[in-house]
Amino acid sequence: MAKQLDYHTIREIFSRFHAAEPEPKGELDHVNAYTLVVAVALSAQATDAGVNRATKELFRIADTPEKMLALGEAGLTAHIKTIGLYRNKAKNVIKLSKILVEDYGGEVPNSRAALISLPGVGRKTANVVLNMWWRYPAQAVDTHIFRLGNRSGICPGKDVEAVERAIEDHIPVDFQQHAHHWMILHGRYVCKARKPMCATCIIRDLCMYEDKNL
Known part of the structure; x- marks a missing residue:
């Protein structure tokens, strides 16, 4: 060291x-705080370019947790199957979307602890969202x-x-x-x-x- x-x-x-x-x-495409959370969660062990290709059409039809839940796990999987670990990531995105709707009124929380509590969201993902969306250092x-x-x-x-x-x-x-x-x-x-x-x-x-x- x-x-x-x-x-x-x-x-x-x-x-x-x-x-x-x-x-x-940042090089991950997104249109709001929710799509940023999803994009960063999908980027684990994947390239930003690969995630952007997969989410280009996805975010046109599912840019809120409510729309993602309506799309469903199977519909989401069809969009992200080119990304590594896509099955597990799809499950986590659906789970975190459900939590956002039920516990946060469909909004993405802006505290690290709340973000980390979401399925598939670790400290790195939380910090990216805090930095890029809320401009917290x-x-x-x-x-x-x-x-x-x-x-x-x-x-x-x-x-x-x-x-x-x-x-x-x-x-x-x-x-x-x-x-x-x-x-x-x-x-x-x-x-x-x-x-x-x-x-x-x-x-x-x-x-x-x-x-x-x-």
């Missing part, structure tokens, strides 16, 4: 991320952020919870809102798992990754 970078270095890293992309966006740590945080020294940690705390503790507050988006995109397209593109990386001179000079 890399050592923790100092405050000034981290500020410079995120200043560069901001200069390159002032308003980074919650940090959704995925494999890209975990890898980048430890390689670079931005937010090292032995597990995702430790990395999440490191982001909250060490990244300046003015960069917290978009921190996880910058890091996901950098990890997905530059700091790749097998062949990181260190030669063209905008934070190469600040990163603590030992193999970047090879």
